[in-house]
Amino acid sequence: MYQYDQYDQAIVDARVEEFRDQVKRRLAGEITEDQFKPLRLMNGLYLQLHAYMLRVAIPYGTLSGKQMRMLGHIARKYDRDYGHFTTRQNLQYNWIKLEDTPDILADLASVEMHAIQTSGNCIRNISSDQYAGAAADEVADPRPWAELLRQWSTFHPEFSYLPRKFKIAVIASEEDRAAMRLHDIGIELVRRDGVLGARVFVGGGMGRTPMIAPEIAEFVKADDLLSYVEACLRVYNRYGRRDNAYKARIKILIHELGADEYRRQVADEFAHVKTLGIDPPLAELERITAYFAPPAYEQGISDDIDRSDPDFALWLDQNVKAHKQPGYAIVNISLKPIGGIPGDATSDQIDLMAELAEKYGFDELRVTHAQNIVLPHVAKRDLYAIWQALDAAGLANANLDLVSDIIACPGLDYCSLANARSIPVAQKIAERFADLDRQRDIGELKLKISGCINACGHHHAGHIGILGVDKKGIENYQLTLGGSGAEDTSIGKIIGPGFDEDGIVDAVERAIEKYREVRTPGERFLDTYRRVGADVFKGAIYG
Amino acid sequence: MVDIIRFRDDAATDQQPVGLAELTGGSNATAVRLESNEDARALLPYLAQLTLIEVAFPTFRDGRGYSAARILREAGYLGELRAEGDVLVDQMLSMRRCGFDSFVAQAPVDRATLDATLNRYPNVYQPAADAAVPVWKLRHG
Ligand code: HEM
Ligand code: SF4
Numbered sequence: 001m002y003q004y005d006q007y008d009q010a011i012v013d014a015r016v017e018e019f020r021d022q023v024k025r026r027l028a029g030e031i032t033e034d035q036f037k038p039l040r041l042m043n044g045l046y047l048q049l050h051a052y053m054l055r056v057a058i059p060y061g062t063l064s065g066k067q068m069r070m071l072g073h074i075a076r077k078y079d080r081d082y083g084h085f086t087t088r089q090n091l092q093y094n095w096i097k098l099e100d101t102p103d104i105l106a107d108l109a110s111v112e113m114h115a116i117q118t119s120g121n122c123i124r125n126i127s128s129d130q131y132a133g134a135a136a137d138e139v140a141d142p143r144p145w146a147e148l149l150r151q152w153s154t155f156h157p158e159f160s161y162l163p164r165k166f167k168i169a170v171i172a173s174e175e176d177r178a179a180m181r182l183h184d185i186g187i188e189l190v191r192r193d194g195v196l197g198a199r200v201f202v203g204g205g206m207g208r209t210p211m212i213a214p215e216i217a218e219f220v221k222a223d224d225l226l227s228y229v230e231a232c233l234r235v236y237n238r239y240g241r242r243d244n245a246y247k248a249r250i251k252i253l254i255h256e257l258g259a260d261e262y263r264r265q266v267a268d269e270f271a272h273v274k275t276l277g278i279d280p281p282l283a284e285l286e287r288i289t290a291y292f293a294p295p296a297y298e299q300g301i302s303d304d305i306d307r308s309d310p311d312f313a314l315w316l317d318q319n320v321k322a323h324k325q326p327g328y329a330i331v332n333i334s335l336k337p338i339g340g341i342p343g344d345a346t347s348d349q350i351d352l353m354a355e356l357a358e359k360y361g362f363d364e365l366r367v368t369h370a371q372n373i374v375l376p377h378v379a380k381r382d383l384y385a386i387w388q389a390l391d392a393a394g395l396a397n398a399n400l401d402l403v404s405d406i407i408a409c410p411g412l413d414y415c416s417l418a419n420a421r422s423i424p425v426a427q428k429i430a431e432r433f434a435d436l437d438r439q440r441d442i443g444e445l446k447l448k449i450s451g452c453i454n455a456c457g458h459h460h461a462g463h464i465g466i467l468g469v470d471k472k473g474i475e476n477y478q479l480t481l482g483g484s485g486a487e488d489t490s491i492g493k494i495i496g497p498g499f500d501e502d503g504i505v506d507a508v509e510r511a512i513e514k515y516r517e518v519r520t521p522g523e524r525f526l527d528t529y530r531r532v533g534a535d536v537f538k539g540a541i542y543g
Numbered sequence: 544m545v546d547i548i549r550f551r552d553d554a555a556t557d558q559q560p561v562g563l564a565e566l567t568g569g570s571n572a573t574a575v576r577l578e579s580n581e582d583a584r585a586l587l588p589y590l591a592q593l594t595l596i597e598v599a600f601p602t603f604r605d606g607r608g609y610s611a612a613r614i615l616r617e618a619g620y621l622g623e624l625r626a627e628g629d630v631l632v633d634q635m636l637s638m639r640r641c642g643f644d645s646f647v648a649q650a651p652v653d654r655a656t657l658d659a660t661l662n663r664y665p666n667v668y669q670p671a672a673d674a675a676v677p678v679w680k681l682r683h684g
Contacts, residue, residue: 005682007665007666007678007681007682008678010665010666011664011665011666011668011678014663014664014665017663018660018663021656021659022633025656030653035631035650038603038604038631038633039633121604121606151668151669151678151679152668152669154668155637155664155667155668156668156669157609157636157637157638157640157641157669157671158606158609158610158613158637158641158671159606159609160606160609160634160637161603161604161605161606161609161634162606163606226669234610237606237607237609237610238582238607238610238611242604242605242607272617276617276670277670278669278670280677280679280680280683281679281683283683284679284682284683287682287683
């Protein structure tokens, strides 16, 4: 894992002091809430329905046991004993007091963490593949590139007041576990003639106008990357729309210009920017890469696992994935207990996951965009002990990628922009499908819920998506089918008129039963939908 | 009298800035004002004649002026580069880094807060229009 040197630490420490000063000026009435708002937003502090919400950055979703423990400590000391892991691989606290925030940031800084650029119209936390460094199919670990981008984008003087927020994802596998093409910039590392470079997609996003990013550059060399991305951002900062917040994302600019024209403008800007010397020497990428060296795996250890405990075997089949190192595996910890709040974890659960990482997992954890936690490097012989510990803490839900592994945004229970509640709908659907045999029979099914069109719950990318809308003051839910955030990226389509809260649960069940009826062997819900088309499902849902 | 915060040793010009259209229409003005929707590169042919470029910030959220400033400095402009409008003290560090060296802010600016803000960060991650050395250069010499 990356570790701060004196420069990184000094910058984060200075940020804490800056925010302490800003909060002091606010509490003393020297600045108005209006003037304070952009400052706190640059630090991930939102004012929500009931309290302040603080969003903590977890760069590319990677953290150590010590960092994880600090998240638990903050939840215990300053919040209501839990935290919420988000689709952007971050963590949010929902019940924060303004006067506590400087101390919280200081606590975070003590373990090399921060809340910098977790909101505001700037370059946000860089996301990545949660299996980075462990997946057999990656061409390289994408995280050094993400860290390079994190440093470059931190307090970037030119890009702190962009037309709108800006999200970057970096992956390095053909299988896309990070919804890369639904980001403002998506980078896929590829190898050409043995040299690692970046394939760059620009202009994806969700929100009210979901778009899949087109390829803008097929290969950018490592030592051109920052110049190239700077050129992409400069064109956007100068020409992105500022007249309408809903049209301000880069996807709209690229849609209006056309990908070819945008590519041409970026090429011109790049030719100029490249002369400015903003790219660090390759030695800097090498320095960072050294921190991501593989852990000291034991060689020649057994791949055998005792499957005699049937509950353990279920979890093994569903939540444990292949690792590139013989004798090792990737463990997914589902934060989706039936009836729970997707992505929530208590302080004790957070501590336990930290402890397991320290004891069995080379001190590493990951947060996934599906709001789960990963122990990326675990010896197979330790799996049973890990499962037992998780099970005792209510964390052994064997539902990864099944219908109850639901992504849901905070919705009307917390969010001031919401039209409808998301969490209760997620809970009802999970309860309807509580039977694990039934879930396993249904197979991979990505169900995603957003409480409004901003799409924080990724509903556009759900095999089944649910969108909360406001219909004459009554909460109403639209159903979309056929979305995907994987390498076969697609945007779901609204299937028909909306439903009330109970109606949407029934509609989901009818869609799933239709799938079971018409699927061919081995077909996932999404595959069947793509094969037979929307009408078949429409008929089943609306009768 | 407007309060100009200046980071230059030379004397401020007393010329009123002309608009871009007037400049490109053949004026020999030495001071120009660039609105936030105007292209900074349109000024490049005139840089030798200019001693003041004022860049408008109609709201603090409109960040186009940051790119305008860098483009002008990257083209070698050494004269006064002024940010005018809804310019907030907490933005002035980024503005300095993009090459602005004078400010006319709508709301009063507390000098002590400004000094603290400008001097708070010991290091920067990326090169810009100022002299700050990025940490990667410190790391690798
Ligand atoms: C509760 C406070 C929140 C507020 C006020 C908020 C606000 C917004 C807004 C306004 C958008 C639309 C941006 C646009 O289209 O230009 C958006 C998109 C998004 N937000 Fe949130 N959000 C909140 C919480 C969350 C949470 C908890 C997550 C993660 C679980 C999240 C992740 C996202 C994602 C992934 C998108 C869509 C990506 C995209 O914009 O292309 N947000 N949010
Ligand atoms: S999708 Fe809407 S309701 Fe849900 S968190 Fe985002 S802004 Fe709030």
